[in-house]
Amino acid sequence: MTANRLAESLLALSQQEELVDLPKDYLLSGSEDEGDNDGEREHQKLLEAISSLDGKNRRKLAERSEASLKVSEFNVSSEGSGEKLVLADLLEPVKTSSSLATVKKQLNRVKSKKTVELPLNKEEIERIHREVAFNKTAKVLSKWDPVVLKNRQAEQLVFPLEKEEPAIAPIEHVLSGWKARTPLEQEIFNLLHKNKQPVADPLLTPVEKASLQAMSLEEAKMRRAELQRARALQSYYEAKARREKKIKSKKYHKVVKKGKAKKALKEFEQLRKVNPAAALEELEKIEKARMMERMSLKHQNSGKWAKSKAIMAKYDLEARQAMQEQLAKNKELTQKLQVASESEEEEGGTEEKVEELLVPDVVNEVQMNADGPNPWMLRSCTSDTKEAATQEDPEQLPEPEAHEVSESEGEDRPVAEEEILLREFEERRSLRKRSELSQDAEPAGSQETKDSSSQEVLSELRVLSQKLKENDQSRKQKASSEGTIPQVQREEPATEEEEPLLLQRPERVQTLEELEELGKEECFQNKELPRPVLEGQQSERTPNNRPDAPKEKKKKEQMIDLQNLLTTQSPSVKSLAVPTIEELEDEEERNQRQMIKEAFAGDDVIRDFLKEKREAVEASKPKDVDLTLPGWGEWGGVGLKPSAKKRRRFLIKAPEGPPRKDKNLPNVIINEKRNIHTAAHQVRVLPYPFTHHWQFERTIQTPIGSTWNTQRAFQKLTTPKVVTKPGHIINPIKAEDVGYRSSSRSDLSVIQRNPKRITTRHKKQLKKSSVD
């Protein structure tokens, strides 16, 4: 507002000023008719000057020489005051005379021109200046907003912010500033100089430079084409090789190999004819290869491949053959070509021994045994009577196989899981049988073999039964599995015969399996005790198995006795309809319950709990306050009680509290009192950044320690917010650090170029702001 008024007054002032600034000549011409008046004024002045000469500084009031309506105290006529002088008034007399055309023009020009604003006072100017500068600066600073926000919210800040680039100076620079000082360095430099190797500029040697210069363009092109062709050929060849390598046919590879060998032999033959010396060399090479082969363990069955094959050997004919082939190769490679005449036999003997040492017996065994039994099982027999066994084996083989077949065929049932498992057992049994056969070399030990195998089957039976339980399959399948069990149990009486058999064996137990067996044999008696529960049930359900029944019964009774100790529960006779598994579980549960009952026989927990609850409820009830004073207002003393009326009057009944939270929960006591001991460790109010209590609870509930988190997660969870490097100076953030372009002009140059002045633009801005 003030500015507005100010501007208005300024405008008026400037108009007046313009009037004053009218061309001088016009004024002069205009004032000619007032010449006498001027003379008078001068005369007056002169008089005044004279009067002031006499020393007395007397001031005289100016005399009025003309009459006026209004007298101003400043001796100026104020006639016509209040009326504004307008330019047009002055121009009117001019209009008539044509001689003043130039003046008229000038005046018109003045009229059309806009008035110049009055310069503002200094304070105002400075204020504008400041405001504009501030806006400018604020704009400049606002570019930092995103950076600052990002840094404030950053999960982690690593200081110093600027990445220190490892200063790698070009090697020429390093070398130029470096001189050989030590004798060693000097020597090296001498050598380099001698060989014209580059010292300072290591890019090209003089030879290389010369060669570069020597090669013409055409030559270079030719060379390039050649290289291209070679490369193409190579790539074709590689592609072909890859293709061939991918061919899986073993036959193809065999053929290829054979072809290669033949070719090599042919070449060798030719070489022998053409160049005996070269052939000899070739021979030496072969000899060397043999030596290498002997030294190395290649082509012996110590490698990964060989081992895998050894495992496979018993099942896979091809694998066996492959192993044989490898062995043959080994033999071939290790065999000397020129045989010394004297020690032929000896060498042969040693070689065989070597072979025997190097090659595990498994392979040999595998070679002979078409069936491919377990190498571990076979080791024991091969060690003492290897040759005999190998001779006998083929004859013995058919028998166990036949046995197997008969057994498998005997149990002609759908192939279920149990079946497969059983078959495995059978196989194992047959293996064992075979080994024993080979050991004892007795023709007809069918009973005994069955005995030995029966243990195994029995031991596995436990596992089987468990599996059965888990599977919970249809009845029929179960029946099929149970069908096998009587067979096994029939064999049980023979267990006593096992011991002499064990004694007969002279060797120590070699395999894990045997060890396992031994262990089982030892604990066999013990294991039988828990098992009959199952067996008993089974026997109940299979009444056709009469021959075994007495024994089963006996065992069952024994079992019951054992249980009696714990449960004092009469054994219930189970019907066929009830599934066995459920029964088992029931029994277990019952056992458990019984056990708990026994353990807590002395204390009645439930009653205790109820009592405790009652007490708690009583304690939490608000108490009545009895304010009766005995003897007050009546007689008091021993044996005298305050009257009922008085008691009633002074008894303040406690208000009924709110219902307990556990009123309808019989098994629970809810303590509604606040525990001050825990309160000390609890947060009372929700902390600031969280808006809801579950947010806070969740942050507390997620553990951050390495006990609950993986190493990576732990590291991530515990990253510190600010990381500083020790001993590094952290400089203030720079525009370049955050990707801004820093101002190219320096502050100093700007300040020197920038004089202090106010521009019209600033003024306009000010006006705008004042209007707003």
Place this chain on the structure above:
Amino acid sequence: MKVKMLSRNPDNYVRDTKLDLQRVPRNYDPTLHPFEVPREYVRALNATKLERVFAKPFLASLDGHRDGVNCLAKHPKNLATVLSGACDGEVRIWNLTQRNCIRTIQAHEGFVRGICTRFCGTSFFTVGDDKTVKQWKMDGPGYGEEEEPLHTILGKTVYTGIDHHWKEAVFATCGQQVDIWDEQRTNPICSMTWGFDSISSVKFNPVETFLLGSCASDRNIVLYDMRQATPLKKVILDMRTNTICWNPMEAFIFTAANEDYNLYTFDMRALDTPVMVHMDHVSAVLDVDYSPTGKEFVSASFDKSIRIFPVDKSRSREVYHTKRMQHVICVKWTSDSKYIMCGSDEMNIRLWKANASEKLGVLTSREKAAKDYNQKLKEKFQHYPHIKRIARHRHLPKSIYSQIQEQRIMKEARRRKEVNRIKHSKPGSVPIVSEKKKHVVAVVK
């Protein structure tokens, strides 16, 4: 047949070198590690207690001055070098690693009012009560040379403060007005004034280097633009501001140390409301300096203590004091953000750790991991009353402690009165002024 046996892959338990940790297979099944919250709570509690046990921030005292230390300056390129000016006109250069004085200069007659180093670290400037500005070489004089300033500028009035531009050969002094000098000239290239009171301190903005801030004894803080050679804005506070310091990471943020025991952090674009009022001192705050990370600042007070404030918190996180430390006049945070130096009335410069319980020296990776974990635990459980109490507990000298109690009572009384006034007057007639706005008298454009 397959032999069943326990087998482990050696890669899982064999370590590469004997310096490695033993590999321990871990099972992260949560049922095996129950009670995670209580366990972590206990760990946090222990970490907090240990932090207080190991809080030994005082490192060294540099003595040698024969009068109170009036100003401090950091070397911009060397962490170990510190300069200090005393009230008897003496300037000393210190080596922090050796903890000794390496050079002494009798620079001025009367106080050394201000000291600042050139951005390249080759020379430094001092102003004194003898109306001179002197430029000195950082290295001592050679053999046979006399200790003489490189340049001496004789002014008409006393200069009360000096600061050097962060990138160019320009420095600013303050006294009757703010003068900006070219190093090569003996006359200021620009002098800016707004009001007639003596200006106590002037500081260049380290980020936008053409900006300056000054504070004068007529309670105002004035911002200047060096390029446009004009002041920008002025804010008048309740009481006099002793000094200001710009945030080195946030271009528009600065903090003012005020006589009314508070510090005010301002956004220079919105001066009418401070971003944060930092209260904890019980006497006038004399100096303030930002951590180079821009996350915290340290303030020195007349109440014989220094305090460390997080930028976004109104209460201090740490207070340092010793029996012998008197009114702290100047304080500086070192450029690696690890240490704090303060110069006080009783002629000593003290070196403190910025983080009281931090272990100095190289940490092994395990130590570092444990430190980080403990830090996070403390952060996680910081709101728990037990932990909060331990973490906040500081021993204070009796004078400060009683002052705090007294001021609490005074403040409470004032608050009560205000509340009563509002309560007993016509609704809306007594405006409710927030704590932040209360201290700002006016903003002058």
